[in-house]
Amino acid sequence: MPDLERVKKHLADMIRSIENLEKHKGISFSDLQSDLDLLWIVERGVYLTIQNLFDILAHITAADFDSQWESYSDIAEILFNKNVIDETDKNQLIQMAGFRNRLSHDYLSLELSILVEIVNNRLSDFSKFLSIIKNYCNL
Numbered sequence: 001m002p003d004l005e006r007v008k009k010h011l012a013d014m015i016r017s018i019e020n021l022e023k024h025k026g027i028s029f030s031d032l033q034s035d036l037d038l039l040w041i042v043e044r045g046v047y048l049t050i051q052n053l054f055d056i057l058a059h060i061t062a063a064d065f066d067s068q069w070e071s072y073s074d075i076a077e078i079l080f081n082k083n084v085i086d087e088t089d090k091n092q093l094i095q096m097a098g099f100r101n102r103l104s105h106d107y108l109s110l111e112l113s114i115l116v117e118i119v120n121n122r123l124s125d126f127s128k129f130l131s132i133i134k135n136y137c138n139l
Contacts, residue, residue: 002063007056007137011130014052018126021045024119032112042115043103049126050100056133057093060084072097084136092125 024042032039054072057079061067067078076093079085085093099118102110133139 002060002137004137004139006059007133008139010052010056010059011133011139014049014056014126014130017045017049017052018123018130021049021119021123025123027116027119029112029116032115039112039115042119043110046115046118047100047103050096050103053093053126053129054097054100060133060136072100085132089129089132093129096125 021042024038024045027038027042032042054075057075058069058072061069061075061078065078065082069075069078073094076085076090076097079093080087080090099114
């Protein structure tokens with residue numbers, strides 16, 4: 001069983017990050033190009049949201065399935081194989097894991113259009129995973 005207090009702490013931080021990113025809906029590619037402060041806010045917000053999500057999922061995977069993984073994509077596979085998430089969710093998590101890695105390690109060649117897409121059209125993906133986690137943990 002996962003440590004529910006730990007899960008709740010990460011969920012609260014995730015919700016705070018999503019709410020902050022919501023304030024920036026409507027941004028454009030040129031907004032991020034011309035405003036370094038905005039770029040840093042959005043980039044860090046997206047990174048923290050993804051990181052919190054995977055911290056929760058890693059904790060659940062370790063606590064309930066005693067599974068080992070080498071990458072965040074592996075966690076998506078494990079959760080899919082354990083029927084916690086469906087194939088669409090698995091594929092979204094794999095994409096998020098890849099983008100998180102680009103934010104962490106390849107930020108000099110980051111595609112700003114992806115950040116714009118996430119903030120303007122994909123924040124609901126995070127909310128969906130919040131619901132999955134809450135339902136799984138009976139929160």
